[in-house]
Amino acid sequence: xDQLFLVYLTYFLGVASPGPANFAIMHTSLExxxxxxxxxxxxxxxxxxxFGISSAFGLGAIIANAxxxxxxxxxxxxxxxxxxxxxxxxxxxDLKGNNVEPPxxxxxxxxxxxxxxxxxxxxxxxxxxxxxxxxxxILLATSGQGGKFISPLQVVIGCAIIGxxxxxxxxxxxxxxxxxxxxxxxxxxxxxxxxxxxxxxxLVMLFRAWAAFR
Numbered sequence: 001x002d003q004l005f006l007v008y009l010t011y012f013l014g015v016a017s018p019g020p021a022n023f024a025i026m027h028t029s030l031e032x033x034x035x036x037x038x039x040x041x042x043x044x045x046x047x048x049x050x051f052g053i054s055s056a057f058g059l060g061a062i063i064a065n066a067x068x069x070x071x072x073x074x075x076x077x078x079x080x081x082x083x084x085x086x087x088x089x090x091x092x093x094d095l096k097g098n099n100v101e102p103p104x105x106x107x108x109x110x111x112x113x114x115x116x117x118x119x120x121x122x123x124x125x126x127x128x129x130x131x132x133x134x135x136x137x138i139l140l141a142t143s144g145q146g147g148k149f150i151s152p153l154q155v156v157i158g159c160a161i162i163g164x165x166x167x168x169x170x171x172x173x174x175x176x177x178x179x180x181x182x183x184x185x186x187x188x189x190x191x192x193x194x195x196x197x198x199x200x201x202x203l204v205m206l207f208r209a210w211a212a213f214r
Contacts, residue, residue, distance in 0.1 A: 037171030043120020077126035081202030
């Protein structure tokens, strides 16, 4: 198998698989509409591209090999995921256990597109695994297996296109009319399940950060 194809395939499987960022793009698209989902996706893409460029120039390795920096990123990411889960739960149920009715224009942006863009940046910037994935991809590409070396710039450009396509596909697909119609019927259980996923992921990261600081 061609080494560059293997690099792209590995990155695609990583970036397209369900995770906090993709789940957040999905929910934003369902709840706030296509433009909001796209803005959120562009925020995620921006940080992903920054991680890719920094990894290609060796800066990512410095961050990943600096335990304090990496552990602080993990701690911040854990707190942010738990916060996101709490906010999602509040969208469908109040603190007394009563159902919260969706707003009249439930699929219209309640925040500016810039706000959604910034939220996309925050969720990916506080995910230490994102930079680890990029480091793995760069190392795989530059390992020289089979006597073939690949330019890190070639890897970053190709993976950036794959990442952007993946994030935008999530936003477009989940803001489609059939998906929104389905979402309106299962809004409460879906949102609570997603909130649970965020909280659980945050608690796992929090435990790891706590163990590292011990």
